[in-house]
């Protein structure tokens with residue numbers, strides 16, 4: 001398995017996959033900067049809560065795009081060079097699948113970690129109220145990663161099964177937009193859509209007072225039932241996807 | 251001599267049509283087995299099943315005398331190198347890096363990379379990206395990948411695909427040297443009889459999924475023995491006369507094709523025909539070419 005993962009690393013040589021992650025992080029940072037720029041000192045007291053609310057929202061579209069591009073970059077070289085028919089005479093197909101997933105998840109981890117770094121950096125720079133909420137940021141990292149890896153698993157399955165990478169890219173984008181709009185759906189409904197789990201597993205709620213037009217953020221309880229459901233999603237996607245890949249004839 | 255590959259009733263169905271049907275492949279150890287058949291005959295499909303890349307609809311496969319199942323498949327394949335249909339490669343990596351991937355996954359010595367690159371004469375191009383390789387170079391890289399572990403069995407599906415005449419010649423010589431040099435058994439598929447003719451020791455010919463011939467190349471050559479073609483003023487009477495005397499015949503246009511025979515025997519026949527007032531007007535010697543036999547066996551023209 002170690003060799004298989006190491007070879008995934010070699011295959012990414014010159015593929016500029018980290019650049020994709022970096023560009024998306026740049027977008028996220030610009031957006032965060034823009035969102036925070038029209039806040040006054042009063043709002044900044046709730047700065048951490050604001051970020052922990054807004055980042056998951058944006059992730060609904062940012063992370064699926066990263067997952068789609070990374071999975072596609074990792075898999076298209078195999079389709080292009082028709083390598084599966086050689087690899088599968090050397091390495092068990094399920095190990096090929098696992099190694100790719102592990103390697104791809106490093107990028108998702110990098111992206112999630114990058115977001116936390118952006119939040120901390122901007123928070124300290126702009127003197128958000130209160131100490132750095134390490135616990136909540138850790139929770140954010142954990143849940144963001146959990147959702148992102150599930151979405152990544154989905155993207156990898158589609159990228160491995162379809163030689164034409166337009167299929168996974170389109171599905172990834174459509175999923176991201178559905179996730180974004182699912183914020184306006186009822187809670188119960190959201191839980192059926194994989195891409196809306198950034199919202200489902202959010203630690204912050206928001207009140208908007210119609211009269212005063214004031215926005216107030218508050219801590220909410222973590223939706224553990226949602227987390228369990230996400231775990232089921234992951235198991236199904238990974239399990240079924242891997243079986244489909246192994247059974248596929250090349 | 252034992253068989254390196256042995257299949258029994260190997261069949262593959264694609265969408266209700268048997269593309270490979272009841273194939274009993276026998277590849278003896280040390281042979282260069284030429285697997286011949288026109289386009290779409292089922293060569294690649296058969297070889298893929300041997301490699302476990304496609305699941306047989308029916309039948310059994312033994313490699314190195316061991317019945318292949320999904321559990322022991324990869325263990326068995328450790329001693330098998332393959333190149334199926336077209337070479338597998340990562341275009342954005344160099345030739346050496348490509349081989350490094352397969353060498354690492356196979357767990358064979360790193361030195362093998364340079365050795366096989368020399369064997370296929372790519373050592374001067376090993377630091378070039380494979381996407382910039384010519385088709386022939388890619389093909390040779392594919393062969394290098396197959397050779398990496400110095401396998402006991404090498405399965406090459408149309409290895410001369412895309413090669414120029416010089417490349418074909420080179421590939422042929424290379425393949426020919428493998429059994430003696432490394433003790434390999436080689437299966438080479440092709441739709442060109444001429445290619446196999448100069449290469450193989452044993453031939454299997456597949457047609458529409460069915461193995462129509464499998465034996466030594468020598469036997470195949472015996473089919474191309476000479477025949478006699480005779481024409482008489484009355485072929486109908488001649489036919490019954492031949493049958494009465496135990497001479498096999500076959501009508502072909504205005505001629506009767508009979509086996510090659512001693513002069514004295516032919517003289518006897520002509521004499522008896524004369525006595526019966528049947529004028530013998532032509533006696534010709536004919537030779538079936540190997541191509542004719544291939545055509546007969548496969549029912550299609552040999553494609554170039």
Ligand SMILES: Nc1ncnc2c1ncn2[C@@H]1O[C@H](COP(=O)(O)OP(=O)(O)OP(=O)(O)O)[C@@H](O)[C@H]1O
Pocket residue numbers: 264265269287288289290291292293294295296441
């Ligand atoms: N995955 C598949 N699905 C459906 N039909 C297939 C599939 N693979 C092969 N076939 C069919 O099986 C038949 C045999 O194909 P195969 O590739 O084995 O032929 P071949 O002898 O290798 O021909 P060629 O000389 O052109 O390579 C063809 O009719 C082909 O259309």
Ligand SMILES: [Mg+2]
Pocket residue numbers: 293294295335407408
């Ligand atoms: Mg073929």
